[in-house]
Amino acid sequence: MGLMIDGVYHAEDPGPDTTAQGAFRRADSTIRNWITRDGRAGPTGAGGFTPDPGRYHLYLAWNCPWAHRAFLTRMIKWLEDAITVSFARPRRTEDGWVFDDDGPYADPLMGARALHEVYARHDQPYTGRVTVPVLWDRESGRIVSNESADIVQMLDAAFDGGPSLRPDDLAADIDAWNALIYPTLNNGVYRAGFARTQAAYDAAVAEVFDTLDRVEAQLGRTRYLTGDRFTEADLRLFPTLARFDVAYHYAFKCNIRRVSDYPNLWGYAREIYQMPGVAGTVDFDIYKRGYFSPSELRNPLGIVPAGPVIDWTVPHGRG
């Protein structure tokens, strides 16, 4: 997997971005326009993106938790007919995220062989990592956004249909949970797994479990993170929980506890998994094979472990 510079793909793997102290740093997304109800510019980027059915296309990968956010939002907001999708093959190659000619990992929109071809078609010469998710606009032939947090919010706010993921009265609380959960848990597991020093790993793994403990305590008080409604904060937590026991626990050395060791969290995770449509966005076997794919630093031989055996279909018993 490489890097794109001024719209040209370079296959040499830059490796995960790390600080001098050996800590993993995730690069900020740089294409950040918004679909809005009236097409006016959103908080960042240019305007002109109205919520027209059939206009947008999402590039996703099953194993990626950030893509999973966008995939879940599309389903929950009843946008499966309005927004089309392509899934890259769940294992990256030296060409980054790639597609087959046909089948479930083909790109029906452009017939691209690799995701960098999609970035190359964006109207501005792109420099950065070639990441999923990508929200593409057929009409203007541009990428709307490659930032999953923004994609979740714009699909929620600009389109009709489905429950609101961000009720006004809960927005501040949602943002507070996101501000804790993103760095320490969603990205915290990567900071643990990609750490290059003991100190960087120790710091990251402590934060992962500190946040899981706090979420466990909250879920003893409220059904969802911000009360009795499922919101954006829960949606953003779920992809990490779904990958935790099967992948992060072992592949990223986040092994102090498993999600299934926390009574409240485990019931909550199963409740979300058992909501209509959610299980159809999850594939534990793909997660395992993705996170245990050959990696010089973490898993040089690419051997995929057999376990754990965890049953997400056990009734959650949460009423």
Ligand SMILES: N[C@@H](CCC(=O)N[C@@H](CS)C(=O)NCC(=O)O)C(=O)O
């Ligand atoms: N900030 C981005 C991060 C997306 C991201 O890092 N995706 C990973 C897959 S899980 C990726 O495509 N990485 C390719 C690379 O870094 O070369 C978002 O949340 O949308």
